[in-house]
Amino acid sequence: MNTSWTPLKRAVALALCGAALAIAPAHGAEQAPPPPAKAATALPQVLPGDDFFTYANGDWLARTEIPADRSSWGAFAEMAETTNARIVKLIEAALADKALGGEPRKVADYYAAFMDEAGIEAKGVVPLKPVLARIDAIKDRAALTRALGASLRADVDPLNSTNFQTENLFGLWVTQGLSDPDHNTPYLLQGGLGMPDRAYYLTDSARMAELRTKYQQHIAAILKLAGYGDTDARAARVMALETRIAQSHATREDSADVLKANNTWSAQDFAAKAPGLDWRAFFKAARLGGAGRFIVWHPGAVTGIAKLVGSTDVATWKDFLAFHQVNHFAAMLPKAFGDQKFEFAGKTLQGTPQQSLRWKRALAATNGAMDDAVGKMYVERYFPAENKVRLKQMVSNIIAAFGKRIDTLTWMAPATRAQAQEKLKTMYVGVGYPDRWTSYAGLKVVPGDALGNAMRAEQYHYAQQVAKLKQKVDKTAWAMPPQLVNAVNLPLQNAMNFPAAILQKPFFDAAASDGTNYGAIGSIIGHEISHSFDDQGAQFDAQGRLRDWWTKDDMAYFKQASEKLVQQFNGYKPFPDLAVNGQLTLSENLADLAGVAASYDAYKATFAGKAAPSDADRQFFMGYASAWQTKIREPALRQRVLTDGHAPAQYRTAIVRNLEPWYQAFNVQPGQALYLPPDQRVRVW
Structure with missing residues (x-):
C-alpha cells in the first residue's frame, strides 16, 4: 500500500x-x-x-x-x-521564524504553499496550462515519444511487492546491478496503469466490473475539470488503452521472481526486442541516453507497451498523458481536482469515507x-x-x-x-x-x-x-x-x-x-x-x-x-x-x-x-x-x-x-x- x-x-x-x-x-x-x-x-x-x-x-x-x-x-x-x-509543530515553528534559511525554510515554504487554498483557488487551472499546452502541441509520433520519455519518473521499487507498477508508461529504478554490485544500473519496469494492478482490468467479476466503470467515469471527470471537451469518449479510449497495457503486464507473483527479472538489454537491443517505440529518442528525452545497459524487469510488458506506442493513435496517447498528469498533481490544484481524485482513489478503491484534512495532505506532500x-x-x-x-x-x-x-x-x-x-x-x-x-x-x-x-x-x-x-555504489545509502x-x-x-x-x-x-x-x-x-x-x-x-x-x-x-x-x-x-x-x-x-x-x-x-x-x-x-x-x-x-x-x-x-x-x-x-x-x-x- x-x-x-x-x-x-x-x-x-x-x-x-x-x-x-x-x-x-x-x-x-x-x-x-x-x-x-x-x-x-x-x-x-x-x-x-x-x-x-x-x-x-x-x-x-x-x-x-x-x-x-x-x-x-x-x-x-x-x-x-x-x-x-x-513534525507539524517543527514546521509551524520554522514558518514563524522569518530569519530562518536553508532547508528548514524550504520545508516551511513548501508546506505553506500547499496550505494556501485561497491562493490555489484564485489561480484556478492557470498553473496547469503550460503542462497541458505541451501535450496539446504533440502532432506526431516523434513528439509523442519525446513527451513519454520526459514524463518518466524514478518511482518504482520491484523488490517491494506493493509497488510493481506506475501510472507512467514505464517505471524507472536506479541501483546497483543484480549481477554487478559495483555499478549502478537503470532498471525498466512495467507501467501505464491508473488502477493498482492488472487484475483490476482483467478479472471477470461484478466488483471489478463496477470499479472499471467508476474508473472510466473518474478519467472523464478529471479531463472535464482540466477544460477538455467530449470527455466521455476520451475516457473510453484511455480506458481501452490501459486495458491493452494491462494485458501485457506480468502478474504479482511473476514480478516477485527476481530470476525472471534479470534480463540485461543493451541500449541497442530495444529496437529489435521491443519495436514500435523510437527508443533512442525516448531515452534521450528521459536523460538516459548515456546508459549502455538496462535491466528489463518485465520484458513482456516492455515489448507489449512499445507495440502499443507504435499502433495506437497519437490522440489517444495525448488524452492518456493529459489525464495522468492532471490526476497525478490533483492535490496541488483547486479543490475540485483533489475531491474528484479522492472520490475514486479513496472512497471507491479503499472505502475511505472522508478525505484527510488539508494540513495532513500538506505534510504528506512535503515529506514526499x-x-x-x-x-x-x-x-x-x-x-x-x-x-x-x-x-x-x-x-x-x-x-x-x-x-x-x-x-x-x-x-x-x-x-x-x-x-x-x-x-x-x-x-x-x-x-x-x-x-x-x-x-x-x-x-x-x-x-x-x-x-x-x-x-x-x-x-x-x-x-x-x-x-x-555516474557515481560509485553506496552500500550505506538509506532507502x-x-x-x-x-x-x-x-x-x-x-x-x-x-x-x-x-x-x-x-x-x-x-x-x-x-x-x-x-x-x-x-x-x-x-x-x-x-x-x-x-x-x-x-x-x-x-x-x-x-x-x-x-x-x-x-x-x-x-x-x-x-x-x-x-x-x-x-x-x-x-x-x-x-x-x-x-x-x-x-x-x-x-x-x-x-x-x-x-x-x-x-x-x-x-x-x-x-x-x-x-x-x-x-x-x-x-x-x-x-x-x-x-x-x-x-x-x-x-x-x-x-x-x-x-x-x-x-x-x-x-x-x-x-x-x-x-x-x-x-x-x-x-x-x-x-x-x-x-x-x-x-x-x-
Missing part, C-alpha cells in the same frame, strides 16, 4: 509493512489524538489457541473505530500520527518532496542518542541469535552455512537516520507556487537518481527517511534500515520490559535480518550479487519447507470469495517466522543464567501480537489481499503457531483452531 510518499525512496527494498507510511496527525498537537472512540463492546472471549490476534488485541478492537479519513487503523498508524504531530530535510528536523529534536545505542545493541543480539540458529541447522551444508554467516558478518545496519543526508541545495521552492514546487521536486529527485549512473514508520532490508546492499519513527511505543518503549520490546521491535529487527534469507533475499550473496550460493540439497529443503508455509497461508480466507495468496506473501511470512524465532532466542539469552520471570514468554508473544493491532475497511483489505506482499495482520500474528514456546506459554491444545501437530510446524531458519 502506498500513501503520499512520492518519490518513494525505497530502492532495493524488502519492507516490513507497505501500509506503514506516516500520515499527518492533529494540527499543531504535541501528541496524536486517539481515533474516534465508540462504546466498548467486549468481544467474545477467545482462547489464544483459537485466535491469538483477537486474544491479544480484543480490548483494542472493541474500543477502536477507523478514523473517517483512513482506510485502516492500527499501531503503525498511531505511531505515524504521533510522529507527524511533532524533501523527506530527508524533514527527517533531519525530526531526529534533531525527537530521537535521543540513548535510543540509538540501545537499539543497536538489540540488533547485535538478534543478529548473534540468528547466527546461532544457522549453526544448528541440520539440513544446511557447511559451504552454504559459511556463506550465510558471511552475510550476517558484513551486513550494514542503519539505526535512526542515515550517515549522510540528501542535499536539497539545488531545489527551488517558491512561496505560493504549490504546483510548481511539486513538479520541481519530482524533477530534482529524478535528476539525483539519474546522476547515480527510507527517518520519519517513516517502517523498516527495510536491502538485499542488493546487504543492509538494513530502522528509521527513527518506528523506534517508539508501542514497538519500542524504554520503560517497558525486555520481553515486550523483544516481542515487538525485536521481532521487527529479526524480520528484517531474515529477509536476507527469505525466498528472495537468499538469492543474493554477502556482496549483494544475485548468485546461487546454495548446494542443490540445501535449496531443495528450503523450497520444500517454504512450500509448507505457502500452503499454510493459502488456507486463510478473509472473505468467502478471496483467500490470501501464500506465494505472493511468502517473503514476508518467512521473515515473520524467522524474525520472531530469532528475537525470542535473543530475548532468552539476555537472562544469561538468571531466572526469567514466570510470564516471560507470555510477555514476549503478547508484545509481538500487540504490535499488529489493525482494523481495515473491506475494500482496502480486498485490495491488499490482491496486491500486497504482506498478509493481513491477523494472519501475520498467527505465524506463532509454528513455534513450540508459544504452545507452552499459552497451553495450546489439539482441537484449537491454530493448533498444528509438531510435524506440520514450519521451521526454515
